[in-house]
Amino acid sequence: MKINLHIERLVLEGLPLSRAQGPLVQRAVELELARLFAGGVIAPGLRSGGTIPHAAGSPLQFAKEASPRQLGTQIAQSVHEGLAKGS
Secondary structure, three states: OOOOOOOOOOOOOOOOOOHHHHHHHHHHHHHHHHHHHHOOOOOHHHHOOOOOOOOOOOOOOOOOOOOHHHHHHHHHHHHHHHHHHOO
């Protein structure tokens, strides 16, 4: 199965990040989503090429000392949860 995922915009408001760390978080989100989707858990409606305008994941709490990679991983896991449900 081939999956194409397009994230039009990733808003990182309110996170303790410098301007240079934003792209690091984005890359971590991409890598973690790729890893999670490789596991095969995806909403039935998406298996046949559907789209979801937004995905509601679980609320997130970030540690002050979290690295951009850790932040991106947490964000991706929450997004994946929403996509797995098809919300």
